[in-house]
Amino acid sequence: MSSSRTISSGRARIGWSDKVILSQRARQWAGSGTMAMTAKAAQERAKGRNVISLTVGEPDWDTSDSAKKAACDAIWAGMTKYQPSLGQLELRQAITERTNQELNLKTYAAENVAVSAGAKFALYGVLQAICDPGDVVVVPRPAWGSYGAMIEMAQAHPRYVVTSAQSRFLITPEALRASLQGGVKAILLNSPNNPTGTFFLREEWMSLASVLREFPNVLIICDDVYNRLVFDASGLAPHLLHIAPDLRARTILINAASKSLAMTGWRVGWAIGEPELIQALGRLQSQSVTCLPGFTQVAVMEAMREDHGVLKKRMRDEMLPSCERMRNGLAAMPGLGVLAPQGALFLWVDISKYLGRTHQGALIASSMDFAMRLLEDQAVAVIPGSEFGQDDHVRITYSVPEPVAQDAVSRIQKFLSGFQG
Numbered sequence: 001m002s003s004s005r006t007i008s009s010g011r012a013r014i015g016w017s018d019k020v021i022l023s024q025r026a027r028q029w030a031g032s033g034t035m036a037m038t039a040k041a042a043q044e045r046a047k048g049r050n051v052i053s054l055t056v057g058e059p060d061w062d063t064s065d066s067a068k069k070a071a072c073d074a075i076w077a078g079m080t081k082y083q084p085s086l087g088q089l090e091l092r093q094a095i096t097e098r099t100n101q102e103l104n105l106k107t108y109a110a111e112n113v114a115v116s117a118g119a120k121f122a123l124y125g126v127l128q129a130i131c132d133p134g135d136v137v138v139v140p141r142p143a144w145g146s147y148g149a150m151i152e153m154a155q156a157h158p159r160y161v162v163t164s165a166q167s168r169f170l171i172t173p174e175a176l177r178a179s180l181q182g183g184v185k186a187i188l189l190n191s192p193n194n195p196t197g198t199f200f201l202r203e204e205w206m207s208l209a210s211v212l213r214e215f216p217n218v219l220i221i222c223d224d225v226y227n228r229l230v231f232d233a234s235g236l237a238p239h240l241l242h243i244a245p246d247l248r249a250r251t252i253l254i255n256a257a258s259k260s261l262a263m264t265g266w267r268v269g270w271a272i273g274e275p276e277l278i279q280a281l282g283r284l285q286s287q288s289v290t291c292l293p294g295f296t297q298v299a300v301m302e303a304m305r306e307d308h309g310v311l312k313k314r315m316r317d318e319m320l321p322s323c324e325r326m327r328n329g330l331a332a333m334p335g336l337g338v339l340a341p342q343g344a345l346f347l348w349v350d351i352s353k354y355l356g357r358t359h360q361g362a363l364i365a366s367s368m369d370f371a372m373r374l375l376e377d378q379a380v381a382v383i384p385g386s387e388f389g390q391d392d393h394v395r396i397t398y399s400v401p402e403p404v405a406q407d408a409v410s411r412i413q414k415f416l417s418g419f420q421g
């Protein structure tokens with residue numbers, strides 16, 4: 001689609017279309033179905049409808065007061081100027097302590113950490129830093145849609161591996177071995193996973209580690225943003241480096257304050273890896289975004305000082321019951337299949353029995369049709385599975401207040417009763 005607009009250049013006004021102005025690459029940048037859903041939800045709200053949004057990937061509690069106060073104090077103390085491109089040293093040290101503790105390692109130091117604008121820019125930077133044009137990066141699916149887009153922005157190719165319900169939508173050792181043939185640059189693993197909320201157990205990591213050892217040139221990127229959002233009593237998802245510390249040098253860790261510290265809007269994330277990679281990220285950041293604000297980094301340091309027990313308790317006492325309530329409500333509806341997540345914020349709902357049927361006269365051929373129709377009919381917004389590479393599912397955020405969840409479940413039930421055929 002090309003749009004026509006005008007820009008002013010000196011006195012002349014030049015007519016142009018995006019064909020003329022945008023690079024070949026920019027014309028191919030993928031937008032997201034999430035954006036389409038958000039725009040449609042905003043349209044419905046503008047009509048005065050009470051839209052329930054089950055689309056967001058963030059905790060439904062606020063950033064802690066002490067973190068907010070630390071940011072305000074830092075601003076008033078004059079922390080309003082440029083900062084180091086790789087992040088404040090104190091924060092980089094705090095991240096290494098946290099990571100060493102999580103992984104039961106002693107090996108990371110500040111030189112292994114690049115602080116970035118969220119996990120997203122950390123990952124974007126890593127892919128820019130490691131990929132040459134045409135490189136292949138393996139991505140098991142379903143997966144967060146930004147992975148593929150970011151790999152393509154790095155002029156590399158995603159090699160998607162489809163997973164199934166039998167393995168809780170996690171890649172199996174056999175599929176891993178097959179996917180790594182033929183000169184793969186890296187594999188991207190997200191455990192706990194968005195959108196399924198499932199994670200690899202210790203013994204599953206063990207089998208994957210054996211396969212990864214067969215491919216010594218493959219880099220391993222672990223996106224750990226949900227690692228503390230688990231229902232398990234330990235409060236931490238098992239990790240590849242718990243099982244296989246020998247793979248550390250070629251493993252790149254991505255994490256953020258966004259999910260586990262309820263700080264999605266503060267835009268603080270990080271990449272952890274070998275110093276050469278971190279220096280490259282420093283150059284990329286210094287020549288692009290320059291740095292992150294200092295006061296957000298101070299706030300994250302303060303949030304990290306808080307007791308992890310609070311989150312563990314919240315996951316067990318609030319999130320798990322919310323998840324179970326919504327899961328049971330949905331699973332009781334005819335034709336919906338709902339996977340039991342082990343953490344994260346979502347339910348991964350199989351809608352295949354509704355595809356190819358009509359809803360009040362409209363053919364529902366895809367997860368996007370299903371999501372759009374649900375929004376039009378009952379004002380409930382969910383994310384189509386096509387966003388994650390599986391068109392027979394939708395992703396539903398369960399982390400909403402209880403009355404909202406109840407209302408959503410009854411609206412979805414009404415919506416399903418409108419199917420024919």
Ligand SMILES: Cc1ncc(COP(=O)(O)O)c(C=O)c1O
Nearest residue numbers: 057118119120144194256258269
């Ligand atoms: C799997 C995964 N990784 C990374 C991110 C991005 O996190 P951040 O907000 O820190 O950029 C998200 C956000 O939804 C995510 O789901």
